[in-house]
Amino acid sequence: MSDLKDRLLPPRPDSVINLRGDAGSRPSSSGRQPLLGVDVLGLKKRGQGLKSWIRVDASANTQVIEVDKFSMMRRCDLPARDLRLLDPLFVYPSTILGREKAIVVNLEQIRCIITADEVLLLNSLDDYVLGYVVELQQRLKASAVGEVWNQDSLGLSRRRDNAFQNTSPEYLPFEFMALEVALEAACTFLDAQASELETEAYPLLDELTSKISTSNLERVRRLKSRLVALTRRVQKVRDEIEQLMDDDGDMAEMYLTEKKKRMEGSLYGDQSLPNDGLSFSAPVSPVSSPPSSRRLEKSLSIGRSRHDSAKSSESSATENIEELEMLLEAYFVVIDSTLNKLTSLKEYIDDTEDFINIQLDNVRNQLIQFELLLTTATFVVAIFGVVAGIFGMNFEIDLFEQPGAFKWVLTITGVCGVLVFLAFLWFYKRRRLMPL
Numbered sequence: 001m002s003d004l005k006d007r008l009l010p011p012r013p014d015s016v017i018n019l020r021g022d023a024g025s026r027p028s029s030s031g032r033q034p035l036l037g038v039d040v041l042g043l044k045k046r047g048q049g050l051k052s053w054i055r056v057d058a059s060a061n062t063q064v065i066e067v068d069k070f071s072m073m074r075r076c077d078l079p080a081r082d083l084r085l086l087d088p089l090f091v092y093p094s095t096i097l098g099r100e101k102a103i104v105v106n107l108e109q110i111r112c113i114i115t116a117d118e119v120l121l122l123n124s125l126d127d128y129v130l131g132y133v134v135e136l137q138q139r140l141k142a143s144a145v146g147e148v149w150n151q152d153s154l155g156l157s158r159r160r161d162n163a164f165q166n167t168s169p170e171y172l173p174f175e176f177m178a179l180e181v182a183l184e185a186a187c188t189f190l191d192a193q194a195s196e197l198e199t200e201a202y203p204l205l206d207e208l209t210s211k212i213s214t215s216n217l218e219r220v221r222r223l224k225s226r227l228v229a230l231t232r233r234v235q236k237v238r239d240e241i242e243q244l245m246d247d248d249g250d251m252a253e254m255y256l257t258e259k260k261k262r263m264e265g266s267l268y269g270d271q272s273l274p275n276d277g278l279s280f281s282a283p284v285s286p287v288s289s290p291p292s293s294r295r296l297e298k299s300l301s302i303g304r305s306r307h308d309s310a311k312s313s314e315s316s317a318t319e320n321i322e323e324l325e326m327l328l329e330a331y332f333v334v335i336d337s338t339l340n341k342l343t344s345l346k347e348y349i350d351d352t353e354d355f356i357n358i359q360l361d362n363v364r365n366q367l368i369q370f371e372l373l374l375t376t377a378t379f380v381v382a383i384f385g386v387v388a389g390i391f392g393m394n395f396e397i398d399l400f401e402q403p404g405a406f407k408w409v410l411t412i413t414g415v416c417g418v419l420v421f422l423a424f425l426w427f428y429k430r431r432r433l434m435p436l
Helices: 002-008 021-025 040-048 069-076 080-084 127-149 151-163 174-210 214-246 248-253 256-271 275-281 291-319 322-391 405-430
Strands: 051-057 062-067 095-098 103-107 110-114 118-122
Touching: 051 069, 051 127, 062 069, 069 080, 095 214, 095 248, 103 174, 110 127, 110 174, 118 127, 127 174, 174 214, 174 256, 174 322, 214 248, 214 322, 248 322, 322 405
Parallel strands: none
Antiparallel strands: 051 062, 051 118, 095 103, 103 110, 110 118
């Protein structure tokens, strides 16, 4: 029996790791068998939650990296709720968030993290994601070539800007270039869907006005559902851009390159702070101070300098947001044009529905008029029934003995019925109940 049991057991894989070494085959002191058949490396990799990311740096170099969630949070200084916006398993509305060290972008298929030095996207085989990476590389390479080719002219323009106290850069910072490509990809994608919907909608609506059928009505219903969903998405992107344009603080948060340079400058200034600079923040006592008080005075001076530099950077960034505002305004016009296109299509559908309702009301009115004519004719025919009922009673009159009395009764009854019918028609015409 034991030999049969050994033959029926599956073979032990080579990748299985014994957690207890040589002692794993022996029972423990508690009488429990040790864990067997556990792939520790696989569990560790799955437990870390590694995800594949596409990294694009400022030199247009790309690479695929595997980073877990917590490392990404520390790397970009982002909370967990911001990373959930990038998860393709969840459906979130379009969002653009400016953080301390990164910009979180969720625009349709483009979901990425933009920092001052790199762009991180979840590795995907989607054509729009790959197209975004290729377009961003082309923009970065073109910008680098333009900077090298126009180095002399840029130096001249910088001297001219300094003479007129103009500090506007000739090229967009890296984060704005990545944000511009994301906005362009999202606006192009939504505009393409709107154009496709227009191409399909207008012929169908024209066909529906000429021929009302169940199949055409079902196609229009599906088209209207797609239109409502697409309008909601376009409206969300438009509202997000408009909300950013209305808030100067959010736009100032997106100047990542300037914030990084100011932070590095403040750190270098703190490291090269001379010792005699401490006398500005604290008076020198004629009595020698202990080392602890000197360290306290130095830390206070460094804290004041950092606070002053942070305040100055915030004020200057708030004042110099025209560059980002112009960028957002350009794509606001594009997405607003797409929204107007969808609004016009919706109005055309509403007009078509009103036209169809008018046609249906007209047919319904014609049916009611025909029913009224039938009712009037039925009333006239009922007059003959009344006359026949009267003469069908069992009593004797002299009219029954005359041979031509039957013809006279039919003639008089018919003339009376026609007169009654004509009287009803005249009444309908006078009351405008029927176009006669």
